[in-house]
Amino acid sequence: MERARMFMKVVSLLCLVVLSNAIESPKYEVVHSESDFDVRLYTESTWMSAPVRELSFEKATLFGFHRLFQFIQGANLNYSRIPMTSPVVTSIVPGAGPLHSSAYVVRFYLPVKFQADPPTPLPELHLKPYVWDSHCVAVRKFSGFAKDENIVREAEKLAISLRRSPWANGTSSDSDYAYSIAQYSSPFQFIGRVNEIWVDIDASGIDACKPGNIAAY
Template identity: 60%
Template sequence: MSAPSDDISFDKATKLGFHRLFQYIQGANLNSSRIRMTTPVLTSVVPDAGPLHSSAYVVRLYLPVKFQSSPPVPLPELKLHLAEWAPWCITVRKFSGFAFETTTCVKEAQKLALSLSRSPWADATGFNGTNAYSIAQYNSPFRFIGRINEVWVDLDGSKVKGCESSLVDVF
């Protein structure tokens, strides 16, 4: 399930998008179904989609397998959208701490971009995907130590050996 936001702040978009998704899993859907929380919570940066060509964001939450074939319809006021993902290839950089836009996310995305520019996949990172990068957060905000986050960058699977769509599995 996804919560799009044209807010110009990663931190605010993540907070507000997650709040809408949390309401949905707590029963703010047409079935009044409670849905088990899954991880990660994924915030994707969509370049030039926000006001004045700034970035916009999409906050996503995976639905448990039980609800994937027939997810409860969210209440309209939540402005959530069902997002079905086809298999795709990503490259990942793991980092710890809290995922704040200016202090961690941008720096970690830059580190991943630098690492990729020196790798055999450098020409696969210019993929025409919709996201510049995504931040995956795996822990509750109440966990202060041992936090796990990742920055994800989409790769063009046709340019990465072993990553062709026919060879990728979704779990």
């Protein structure tokens, strides 16, 4: 019963993840576009990360975001209230399990105001800042809800598309994550939902993927 109440509480908190002009997002530019995926160059940015040990992607996202939500509501040494940003990103750490993983990292993009000096989370939240170096990411959009039963399928579709593209040998072997799921929509939004599969690209020798002037989207 207590677990069910926690589940519903975190679902309610996730309703705050709604796209609007007031919500900040990480900056990028599109450097390559195909019919079913893009390659984006993201600028360096700082995120707050919540590691989670779970077999279920859905549960990992809920439990990780619950800790992140406490952080942005003031559970930090500065008692700072931090505005909501989007997307909420869940990265899958390679491993064993039904989803090829038993470990995840749920990430919250810090607003520009806090990028250089993030507030220190309370120790019991087990959060830590993560600096995301500027690099290229292959991105596939998909609609509906991101669930345990469809995220692997969507990641496989992106992998097939990449193998058929000029980026066939571009998947980064140095990445800490198999792939990531970016969620932009509230759980109670049923139409026009936006999700993305992200895969890091190793394109250090490609000029398009070198840091430059990156516009905000």
